[in-house]
Structure formats: C-alpha cells, structure tokens
Amino acid sequence: MSGKGFWNGLLNLVYPKRPQCLLCEQPLAEANEAVCAPCTVQLRAGIPPFCRICGREMPEPDICSDCSWRKERFFHRALSFGPYDGRLKDAILKLKEERQLELLPLLVDCLTEAYATHLFDTHIDCLVPVPMAADKERARGFNQAERLAQGLSERIGLPVVPGLVWQGSSRSQVSRGRSMRLASMENSVALSKTAGSDLDGMTVCLIDDVYTTGATVNACAKKLHSAGVRAVYVLTAAR
Ligand SMILES: [Zn+2]
Numbered sequence: 001m002s003g004k005g006f007w008n009g010l011l012n013l014v015y016p017k018r019p020q021c022l023l024c025e026q027p028l029a030e031a032n033e034a035v036c037a038p039c040t041v042q043l044r045a046g047i048p049p050f051c052r053i054c055g056r057e058m059p060e061p062d063i064c065s066d067c068s069w070r071k072e073r074f075f076h077r078a079l080s081f082g083p084y085d086g087r088l089k090d091a092i093l094k095l096k097e098e099r100q101l102e103l104l105p106l107l108v109d110c111l112t113e114a115y116a117t118h119l120f121d122t123h124i125d126c127l128v129p130v131p132m133a134a135d136k137e138r139a140r141g142f143n144q145a146e147r148l149a150q151g152l153s154e155r156i157g158l159p160v161v162p163g164l165v166w167q168g169s170s171r172s173q174v175s176r177g178r179s180m181r182l183a184s185m186e187n188s189v190a191l192s193k194t195a196g197s198d199l200d201g202m203t204v205c206l207i208d209d210v211y212t213t214g215a216t217v218n219a220c221a222k223k224l225h226s227a228g229v230r231a232v233y234v235l236t237a238a239r
C-alpha cells in the first residue's frame with residue numbers, strides 16, 4: 001500500500017465517509033437510500049401529448065415521423081416513464097455500465113409508475129424481458145431488462161415469462177444507426193425453448209430499459225406473434 005493509500009485508509013477509519021448519492025455524490029440524509037431526494041425529484045416523467053404508437057413527447061396528439069415511416073409494426077403501443085435524459089439517463093447508464101444494482105429499485109419505481117399511468121386499464125397476461133446477447137450478459141453479469149421485469153413483477157403481480165433469447169451478435173452492434181433492417185434484427189431474436197406453450201393466446205408486455213428506435217422491440221414482438229401471442233405492448237423506463 002502506498003503511503004497516501006495508508007493515510008486515506010486510516011482517515012476513513014477515524015472519520016468514516018458518509019454514504020453518497022449514487023447519482024450526484026452528495027452525502028445522503030438517510031444511510032439506507034441509494035439516491036438523494038433532490039435527484040429523485042429530478043427524474044422527469046414524460047409530459048403528454050405522446051406519439052400514439054411509440055410514446056414520444058409531441059407538440060400535439062399525433063403519430064411521430066419515425067412511426068409513420070416504419071413499414072411493419074408488430075407491437076401495439078410502446079410506453080415509458082420519461083425521456084432518456086438528465087437523472088433518468090444517469091441512473092440507467094450507472095446501472096448498466098457501472099453495475100450499480102442499487103439503482104434498480106428506483107428504475108422499477110419509474111416502470112411501475114409508467115405501468116400505472118398508461119396500462120392500468122389494459123389486460124396484460126405476462127411480462128417478457130427483451131433478451132441480451134449471452135457474451136454481453138456474461139460481461140455485465142446481468143440483463144437489466146430481466147431485472148427490471150422481475151422488479152415490476154413483484155410490484156404488480158404479473159408473471160415474468162422469459163420467452164425470448166438473443167442468439168446473434170450483441171444488440172449495440174446490430175442496432176447501430178437508423179439504417180438497420182428489421183430482418184437483421186429478426187435473425188438475432190429467437191423464442192426460448194419453453195416459450196411456445198406459455199405464450200399462446202396471451203397479451204404480453206415487453207420490458208426494456210430504453211426504447212431507442214423501436215427496431216429491437218419490433219423484432220421481439222414479431223417473434224412473439226409467431227408463438228401465438230395475441231398482442232404486444234412495450235414498457236420501458238425511458239425513451
Ligand atoms: Zn443525488
């Protein structure tokens with residue numbers, strides 16, 4: 001141990017560091033929280049009106065240009081808590097890139113609120129997490145979509161059905177840029193072995209952390225329909 005490390009270690013023993021907010025690094029009032037109250041308040045929910053298909057904030061109730069441009073759509077509607085920006089974006093990035101799993105409850109709160117706001121009167125049978133490439137999941141140690149789906153399931157009581165697997169190269173490579181084709185995405189998503197009988201006739205809600213172009217969820221929704229799914233909704237923390 002270097003001399004500096006030794007003295008810092010000793011200082012921490014004598015004056016233990018107060019726990020810090022994972023987002024702004026300010027000292028926390030309550031030691032058992034992960035995020036301070038001011039940061040929590042800054043998580044901004046989307047403000048209506050929204051695109052009727054993808055949930056994007058719009059100046060007036062309408063369908064956005066991305067959605068009118070999309071030729072084939074296999075999901076009914078996509079909904080999210082709020083724009084991928086500010087503290088919400090920080091929380092998602094820290095969860096994924098710094099593996100700060102303590103941020104999960106906060107993001108599950110966001111999903112739960114979005115579910116209560118947008119899907120309270122929609123009949124949904126189960127939650128299906130958007131799958132992740134196996135190598136990427138091994139490197140990260142978890143699939144955030146799966147963790148979010150599990151968290152939401154505990155709050156609202158709907159079962160999680162891991163109906164899809166990612167069999168191609170990782171999503172970030174496939175989905176880079178807007179020119180990606182639905183076909184190349186489709187080849188990357190497959191039904192899991194158990195999915196067939198579980199999903200037949202069901203209305204499912206796909207769960208992911210962020211809705212970007214909708215290409216991934218569209219490919220997932222198409223696969224789910226091939227298993228006899230009746231309708232697919234999409235719920236994400238951000239879009
Ligand atoms: Zn904070």
Ligand SMILES: [Zn+2]
Nearest residue numbers: 051054064067
């Ligand atoms: Zn749209």
